[in-house]
Amino acid sequence: MNRVMALPLIIAILAAAAPLAAMGFEYWPGLAPCALCLWQRWPYWVAAGLALLALAAPPRWRAWLLGGVGLAIAVSAAIAALHVGVEQGWWPSPLPACLAPGVGAGTSVDDLLLNMAPLPTKPCDEPAYLFPGLPLSVAAMNLIYAALLTIWTLRQALRERRF
Known part of the structure; x- marks a missing residue:
């Protein structure tokens, strides 16, 4: 397989690896995802799909598709940056699903049971x-991974335009 064909496949694998790893962390070691965690995964799937399209695309479209891949991964990095800020208390989450359910005075157990989410929320x-001992949350690790993968993918897209 030549470089032109291998590059989109490698990028697709790297893009799909992030959400697959996150899903694996749900089972081992049992990390529960929050709403922002789940949002960070979608751009990776878009990126993987675009990279696979680039694999089959004519050469004149390949660089544009790889640029789209880089932008999709940059969206995941932006969501991760937002998430890190929420974790650090720099700003509140814009998603209502991120808020822990509150218990007000006069709230009955029946009301709490009726308002429970069907899936566990965090x-x-x-x-x-x-x-343990590493001061990087999963969101911070995703921010680093997505930023590095964005830069590398956009550089590869620019390189493809030159050929």
């Missing part, structure tokens, strides 16, 4: 740490 301002 507040977005509660960082999830994968490695």
Whole structure:
């Protein structure tokens, strides 16, 4: 397989690896995702799909599709940056699903049971740490990964335009 064909495949694999790893962390070591965690995954799937399209695209479209891949991954990086800010208390989450359910005076147990989410929820301002002792939350690790993958992918897209 030549470089032109291998590059989009490698980028597709790297893009799909992030949400697949995040799903794996749900099962081992049992990290519960919050709403912002779930939002960070979607741009990676878009990026992987665009990279696979670039694999089959004519050469004149390949650079544009790879540029789209880089932008999609940049969206995940932006969501991760927002998430890190929420975790650090720099700003509140814009998603209502990120808020922990409140218990007001006069709230009955029946009301609480009726208002429970069908799936377990985790507040977005509660960082999830994968490695004990490492001061990087999973959102911060995703921010670093997405930023590096964005830069590399956009550089590859610019390189493709030159050929």
